[in-house]
Amino acid sequence: MLMIDCPWCGRRDQSEFSCKGEAHIARPVDPFALSDKEWGDYIYTRSNPKGEHAERWLHSQGCRRWFNALRNTVSDEFIVTYKPGEARPDTSAAASAEVSP
Amino acid sequence: MSQRYRLAGAGRVDRSSPLSFEFNGKQYQGYRGDTLSSALLANGVHLIGRSFKYHRPRGIMASGWEDPNAQVQLESGGHTLPNTQATVTELYPHLRATSQNCWPSVEHDVGAVNSALSRFFVAGFYYKTFKWPRKAWEPLYERVIRRAAGMGKAPAEEDPDRYEHQYAHCEVLVVGGGVAGLAAARAAADSGVRVMLLDEQNEYGGALLGSSGESIDGMDALDWVASTVAALRENPKVTLLTRTQASGYYDYNYLVATERVTDHVGPQPTADQPRQRLWKIRAQQVVLACGAIERPQVFADNDRPGILLASAIRHYQHRYGVLPGKALVVLTNNDSAYHTAIDAAAAGVHATVVDVRPAEDIGAADRARKAGVVVLENSAITGVDYRVKRGIRSVAVHRLSPDGESLVGGAMHIDCDLIGTSGGWSPTVHLHTQARGKLHWLDEHLCYVPAQLGGNSNPRRSAGGCNGALGLAEALAQGHAAGSDAARDCGATTASVSAPAAQSNDFTLGKIRPLWVLPCEHPVGMGKKKHFHEYQNDATVADVQLAHREGFSSIEHLKRYTNTGRGTDQGKLTNVNGIALMAQARRQNVPDVGFTTFRPPYTPLAFGAVIGQNTHDTFIPARPTAMHPWHVEHGAVFEDVGDWKRPWYFPHSGESMHDAVQRECKAVRASVGVLDASTLGKIDISGPDAVRLLEMVYTNAWQKLAIGQCRYGVMCNEHGMVFDDGVTTRLGEQHFHMTTTSGGAARVLEWLEEWLQTEWPDWQVFCTSVTEQWAVVSLNGPRARDVLAKLTDIDLDEESFGFMRMREGQVAGVEARIFRISFTGDLAYEINVPARYGRYVWEQVMEAGAEFDITPYGTEAMHVLRAERGFIITGQDTDGTVTPMDLDMDWIVSKKKPDCLGKRSWTRSDTAREGRKQLVGLLTQDPEEVLPEGAHIVSKVLPKPPMEMLGHVTSSYYSPNAVHNGSTGRSIAMALLKDGFARLGDTVDLALIDGRHVRAKVVKPNFLEEAGDA
């Protein structure tokens, strides 16, 4: 059972949250300027990485606010949570420091 | 003779409290402090049950949760617990238990014929046999074989016991109350942090309870345990839980443990304590001190009752004063088992050690011989003379060739009635691996130990036996260090208490010899003798070799092919043997074949404990409406809609459901009916960008909607598919009242919030759920206006209050919003009042309507009435693959709006193609034939499936109001049908699940007009 840091409420039990899929997929400004393939990518294609994944979470049993999180899909660890509209945090420096020789 | 294997004056049982108990219908005596297994062994009972596949007699092997065989059916009736482990069942007065897996009795078991057929029951038997012909599945495979190979019986009655859940938090959680765990808890507690100490047994001490001759800090080791526990009890920040098994270790240090609160006093339906309590613990730091489990050796017929782990024999001797034999043979490949022989010899038992190692590798031989133990080096047990009635009579022993793979010379027979076996020790790493910890193979100890910390979301340490520390001093030192380090990592100051010091001359492993299977006269798998590497699922060395030959040589395949480690014991004794045997078959080293994943729970959990208080009335919260008590008083039958309780229909006395629904439907069309529509989802939407939001989430236009006007809308997801619908009303320039389906209220609110928070955060809109703030009385039928007119001063004539309008005013003296909207197609008013007036206004409406025969109706009539007019229910007539166009609702899609959610998807090639399923009405040729919902429309009826499917029935009812050949009353249905709109007027075939075929005409779904029947 994970512990998740809601950017508004603080650390809470996973049972208060719902995962809402990949983050940073902006709705196209003009959907009709897109080909079927491009629109299909927007609604269907997701990255599904092994490792660090940016995803949306909803504090559904708490403040009911949405936020983003970087989670490691292998270890299930939450690396950082941040508010919608904020850029995806760069963890490359921290990650390379953790790599053991 | 009663308890003839009980030693005088030994053990920790209470001799002043004799208890009688029953096993398989026979009465026995034991003492308070016994387990069921120690009491049975005291009475010379080894035979407990029959094995799963071959029905071989099996007995007690161990003294704890690791035992694979000693499972019984405890008690009977609702209290019964199948697969109960005798080794951890504390004896209580009049305990009753029976054997499992045998019929008619454990001594005379019909299923033992399976053993004679054993060549058919090899590994993979189930996978190979349970295939075609399918006809044989149910009558033969399931009933006969499953029954013969069953485990315990599930209770048929309701469980009378109470269970509860408890949450807890602490800084340092210590799992295991042996020396390492106690030292850890003591060190952590001394630093001032909150500590929880869990132990599965009824008293602390762990392995010390089954040994002797050790001391700590200058006192007898068990006295040190007692004084340490006493000091911990004094500390208010320490929680001590005995009889508590941590069985699951989940992420972020969340552990689940079962406390057996009253199991040890037996069935007590009136007890004020629960039977079990499930703890859910979140800890900052965890110290695992779970100990180690001895591994049996794999030799010919190593599963006979009377063969125990060497350490278990010693445990029974010292903890319970039970030594269940008069002549003992211990088979070992390491030094630790010598303690068992030495202590047994001291109690007057004739003891022999058969050691597979050469003399120069044995460190314990001299001390053993001095104690009177016979030591045979370089030897192995090659056969066991066993009879069900008389138990073990002797063993055959051969000398081993230098490589240990063959025998030298002839057999020597040693008379004995008890065998101890030791193949080394396996640290209990289960919780460590559940916490995603990795393992490391220690070749010099032949065991897996926890590797470096894996991941930092589960901060934890392993100490003592589960970390490979088998000696007392090492276990104490590791426990102390782990406890103080854990406390320090929680921010505590360093412990001032110093590490306890041990005085011990115990043997640990010495120089252990890896002989994973001991040879006998025949090669493994030939002859009558079996070499079991896994007891509970009856898997033998020959099965491992077969799995390897058939290509199932991955350790994960082996696990599934032979069921190794998949029983209720999860292979606690035997996993490493299975892995090592596969390594041998593959000619690899043990760590190269990998390790199967241990999954929770470590020990079986009772369903009752998992369920806790979530049962009966407290299973799920119920949402009643404000009018609910009236419905109850008037005999409503209720339907669950989400968590809501809604009246389904209101039967008069003696009336069937069908008759009640027909009467309600007729009454609405003839005069007036009233529905409690309070459950309708309601969302208050306000703000400068409210219209902008509606324009995006609905498919139609909202800019020009006047204040006081209502409009129906459907919502689509970005795939262009309909997912909810409802009526939204403009209350003010920037203020709207949205309604949703009863089941979709939460989903729609979340949908609005998702877009507002993540995509359009600069839009200024507030969305507030007001579902429970408003009670809704829905008046329907030609006399609806007459009823309402009696209760309100609002002008109801068509001019001032037309269709799709909302008016505010008083109803029965209560401030109300009245919406003139209709889900029946008839004249209708939805009266919204503050929920606290809901019942009052409902009663006023009923009174005012009495002269018009007002009829309360439920959700079933509501469904029929809306279907008569072809109104959809999202989620019933739609299923997430249906666009507004598929519903023949092009009119609700704005052509002028530049964009709305889902709009772009309607022009995708798949959404725009020909041949999509479209919503139509169906009229069966026989008007009395009501189609089952879900029935398939097929292109051509064939004698049997498969048939080409064109669509399916989504809604189907008998309608008393539908028009048919000039009269009323007939079956009506709606269906999603391929190219449905092009098939209007056609006749289609439906293949029903009962094999019948029905024909129906495709029509527009409006069944109140004769035209539909044309």
Ligand SMILES: [Zn+2]
């Ligand atoms: Zn929150």
